[in-house]
Amino acid sequence: MLHIVETPATLIVRVAAGDVRAFTTLVGQLHGSGLRIATRVAGDRAEAEDALQGALTRLWTEAGRFDPAKGSVGGWFRRIVVNQCLDRRRRLKLVAPIEAAANVASDFPDPFASASANARARRVDAAMAMLGPRQRAAITLFHGEGASMAEVAAALDTTPKAVEGLLARARSELSRLLASDRPETRDE
Amino acid sequence: MTGFYFYARAAEIIAAYGGDPARWPDDERANALAAVSINPELRTAQSAAAELDADVMAWSQTPVAPGNAIAAATAAMRVPRTYLRWASGTGLAAAIAASLIVLAPVHRTGPVAPVAVAARIVVSDESTAFTQVFTPTPDEEQVL
Numbered sequence: 340m341l342h343i344v345e346t347p348a349t350l351i352v353r354v355a356a357g358d359v360r361a362f363t364t365l366v367g368q369l370h371g372s373g374l375r376i377a378t379r380v381a382g383d384r385a386e387a388e389d390a391l392q393g394a395l396t397r398l399w400t401e402a403g404r405f406d407p408a409k410g411s412v413g414g415w416f417r418r419i420v421v422n423q424c425l426d427r428r429r430r431l432k433l434v435a436p437i438e439a440a441a442n443v444a445s446d447f448p449d450p451f452a453s454a455s456a457n458a459r460a461r462r463v464d465a466a467m468a469m470l471g472p473r474q475r476a477a478i479t480l481f482h483g484e485g486a487s488m489a490e491v492a493a494a495l496d497t498t499p500k501a502v503e504g505l506l507a508r509a510r511s512e513l514s515r516l517l518a519s520d521r522p523e524t525r526d527e
Numbered sequence: 528m529t530g531f532y533f534y535a536r537a538a539e540i541i542a543a544y545g546g547d548p549a550r551w552p553d554d555e556r557a558n559a560l561a562a563v564s565i566n567p568e569l570r571t572a573q574s575a576a577a578e579l580d581a582d583v584m585a586w587s588q589t590p591v592a593p594g595n596a597i598a599a600a601t602a603a604m605r606v607p608r609t610y611l612r613w614a615s616g617t618g619l620a621a622a623i624a625a626s627l628i629v630l631a632p633v634h635r636t637g638p639v640a641p642v643a644v645a646a647r648i649v650v651s652d653e654s655t656a657f658t659q660v661f662t663p664t665p666d667e668e669q670v671l
């Protein structure tokens with residue numbers, strides 16, 4: 340039996356026409372990478388799931404605005420996910436009263452998760468949490484997703500030259516944080 | 528490309544793109560590799576960058592527990608597309624403008640009976656009532 344694999348490019352056309360089944364199939368193709376990116380950029384699973392849900396709603400309602408001449412569906416969706424993460428972060432900063440800062444959960448990984456990871460990964464994770472969300476987004480897309488500088492620039496609504504600077508600063512800050520971190524005492 | 532600029536640009540590329548020449552810009556890779564082969568400081572920078580690359584790659588490839596794609600798709604489709612288009616910035620602005628035009632000439636002088644919806648809402652003050660009646664989306668917030 341011949342099984343036809345539908346590509347995101349064909350699915351998005353049907354989604355724009357309101358095809359529910361095409362949307363479900365497309366979400367199945369994009370959901371995993373979207374959640375991975377959102378988790379890295381947001382630094383928090385719950386926040387990532389909310390951002391991804393917002394991105395999927397936009398995918399459903401704005402599918403007709405996708406322009407294949409400007410890139411792939413995956414790249415377009417990645418851009419929506421990153422923007423949702425950054426927008427949510429911006430809104431949180433605006434609305435949170437300063438007194439609430441004392442009650443905000445730390446961005447650092449929770450103790451149980453940290454305990455199961457090795458010391459180096461723990462330090463990298465903590466250092467990543469200290470970076471700005473745009474810096475994390477640039478690193479996630481360029482190193483994690485293998486995106487080109489132009490694709491990262493498109494996702495962040497900026498120029499490739501600006502992303503170069505953003506990545507250089509992020510990597511420099513990361514190196515500084517990792518170098519300044521004390522080596523862990525090992526029990527073994 | 529020669530001299531200081533030659534080395535400086537190679538250092539910039541390593542700082543931004545990392546230690547793997549495969550990720551460097553295609554049109555600058557040959558020059559950058561030549562600079563690294565000549566300059567020991569650049570070689571040190573490249574190997575330090577490669578170490579950081581390994582850390583970053585390990586971080587970015589840590590598995591993320593899968594979510595429920597079907598549930599997410601269903602939730603995304605819960606709001607009708609026409610409603611969302613109407614509730615977007617342009618739609619809302621048009622709605623507000625239309626309501627102002629309709630309501631502007633109306634001057635009520637006598638007592639006004641409370642509408643049924645308002646009667647069902649139990650509130651402590653006006654600001655609470657507003658949040659219960661109308662919670663703007665981010666797009667709507669921008670318009671307001």
